Amino acid sequence: MANPKKKHSPARRDSRRAQNWKLVMGTLSKCPQCGATVKPHHVCPACGYYRGELIVAPKVKKKKEGK
Numbered sequence: 001m002a003n004p005k006k007k008h009s010p011a012r013r014d015s016r017r018a019q020n021w022k023l024v025m026g027t028l029s030k031c032p033q034c035g036a037t038v039k040p041h042h043v044c045p046a047c048g049y050y051r052g053e054l055i056v057a058p059k060v061k062k063k064k065e066g067k
């Protein structure tokens with residue numbers, strides 16, 4: 001079996017691990033109801049519609065009054 005002859009330095013190990021560090025933007029599609037960007041196969045967070053049906057009633061933003 002192929003075996004490493006020497007231990008790699010921490011800098012070499014860290015630079016190897018640093019190369020796969022890209023943040024990937026997931027796939028997004030448009031809601032046909034309101035036009036907001038939504039994850040595919042998910043209920044629209046803006047209007048609560050999925051495949052032309054109202055699934056979840058959209059949240060009404062309430063301003064928090066003073067405690």
Ligand SMILES: [Zn+2]
Pocket residue numbers: 031032033034035036044045046047048049
């Ligand atoms: Zn929508």
